[in-house]
Structures are given as structure tokens and as C-alpha cells.
Amino acid sequence: MKTKTKVYAGLIGGLVLIVAAWFAWNYMIPSEDIQLSMKDMRADASGLDRVITHSLYDGTTKTWEVKTKVYPFPTDSGTGASFSFIDKQGKKIICGPGWRVEEK
Numbered sequence: 001m002k003t004k005t006k007v008y009a010g011l012i013g014g015l016v017l018i019v020a021a022w023f024a025w026n027y028m029i030p031s032e033d034i035q036l037s038m039k040d041m042r043a044d045a046s047g048l049d050r051v052i053t054h055s056l057y058d059g060t061t062k063t064w065e066v067k068t069k070v071y072p073f074p075t076d077s078g079t080g081a082s083f084s085f086i087d088k089q090g091k092k093i094i095c096g097p098g099w100r101v102e103e104k
Helices: 003-028 031-046
Strands: 049-055 061-067 070-072 083-086 092-096 099-102
Antiparallel strands (some): 049 061, 070 083, 083 092
């Protein structure tokens, strides 16, 4: 094979791989969930202005208006619905399904 033919074969092979990856990302992988979680991770990591509202099982709610990062927090049940953040006073707030812990 000539060098020119090898280059063309390599370019065509690379193009096929790019198209296959695009197709898999858009049609075979649950990409909306992945893309949304990646967007959430970027937003959480950058410490955006946000309003955080947390509701307890008894119906009480608490709202914080902060510029903060939000961190996932592991739970005993493994539900993954818990998170933590630092409020304006520098206190760590941990919120989970039906419970809330605020530093004093």
C-alpha cells in the first residue's frame, strides 16, 4: 500500500469512529441523563447563585439564598437524595429526605 492510501484509510477510519461515537452518545446511551448530570456537576462545582429550598416529611420548609457549591452526601439507605452545602455564615448544612442538620 502506498503512503497516500494509508493516510486516506486512516482518515476514513477516524471519521467512521467519530460518527459511531456520536450515534452511540445520542441514540444508544441514556445521554440526556448523563449530559444533565454533567451540567449539574459543573454548576455545583462553580458555586453559582442559587435558592435552595428543603422540605421535611412534616411539611416544614427552609430556604437559603446563597452562592455556594452543592455536594452529594451519602445516606444510610443509599437513596442518594441527600446533599450538603455551606451557607453565607460559613455553616455546613446537610439536607436529606425528611431530615436536616444545621451547624450551630
